[in-house]
Amino acid sequence: MGGWQVICWALVLSTPLLIGPVWYLAAQHQGAISMRTWWAFGYVALFSQFLGFFAWYAGLAMGGIARVSQIQLLQIFFTIAFSALFFGEQVQPITWVFAVGVILTVVLGRKTAVRPATPLSTPPASPQPR
Structure with a gap:
């Protein structure tokens, strides 16, 4: 799938499981x-x-999942940068230190060669026809 x-x-x-709690909470906090x-x-x-x-x-x-999924690691830092730029959020220096560390890890991961998975065991040979 x-x-x-x-x-x-x-x-x-999940929708049938959520209808009851949502209905109840909406009634509690109506308006x-x-x-x-x-x-x-x-x-x-x-x-x-x-x-x-x-x-x-x-x-x-x-x-490829191994290469593209690492881009998602950068999403939080774009969010932090844009919130500081557009909304004036105060970002601590340690946040930027970790951001640089994550970015370097992503760059290193993208440059690393991805090997195809090898099977754990070889399937038994099929018998030869006589």
Whole structure:
């Protein structure tokens, strides 16, 4: 089963389990969250998260999981940099030290040759026809 199918089935199977708690909590906090906020949440969930999975898994399939997946390690540092740039967040120097360490690890990992997996044991030879 492909990655996108796993995600879709996980959502389908988890939805019945979540309907009750969501309904209960929504009734408890009615009006605490505006309709505009719910629409924004739905938009982010559908487009950024759900549909973004399709592009991500396609990229993994095209470039190879071992190489492409390391790019995701850089995502948090882009988030930190953009939050500092656009929203004025204060970023501690130790954060940047670790960011450089992770970036160097990703660069090293991308330059490392990836070997194909070798089977743990060889299958028995088939008998020769007589």
